Amino acid sequence: MPRSDAQTRALFDRWAATYDDVQSGDGPLAGYAASLREAAAMLPVGAGAHVLDIGIGTGAFAALIAGRGALISVLDVSEGMLAAGRAARAACALALGSFTPIPYPDERFDAVISSFAFHEVASSSRPNACAEIARVLRRGGIVCLLDIVFASTAATADARRAFGVSWDDDEDYALVADLDTLLRQASFADLSWRHTAPCHWVVVGRRSR
């Protein structure tokens, strides 16, 4: 059963102090560091670009992009996560907030990125979350979502069997085709998908209108 917003915040507040252990962990996050590197390599942003990272956690993805001289703004629903990475992200503008609504004006960013956070959005709110991402991007701006996503319901079932106790039944992972449709409906085009680890896909697209 999906978690409530309050349960999600409490989960990540509790997890913040030890969250960086996911880098060496197994379960559906296996391959975490390599997936972040591949997603960063697919993201065509450089120095001076205004980038929003939603669900930043302790900041591993944003750190890869900040290293290029991009200007990073950050949203997360968890105060614990924002506090945990604060020292390492001194140059980022940090704010408490979520995908729905994104507390920034229209066309504010050149890119919106998010790693392993989109599945936290309830499936009924995902169309709105994609529309919000499009709204805060300038025309031609880039979305880059890396997440636990599966190619088919059979692939989801296989992973659930394979991961056993480390599978979390409170999570609702998207299918590639469904997320692709939502992004296209929200005006994204030129979508490019890559399978980066057994349970990870990254998609990069461009706001077309």
Ligand SMILES: C[S@@+](CC[C@H](N)C(=O)[O-])C[C@H]1O[C@@H](n2cnc3c(N)ncnc32)[C@H](O)[C@@H]1O
């Ligand atoms: C699994 S962690 C991923 C963190 C980080 N992006 C990474 O790659 O390691 C999910 C993060 O998303 C945040 N989060 C959960 N629901 C959210 C929402 N609706 N909007 C924004 N952030 C959310 C959590 O607090 C947590 O920091």
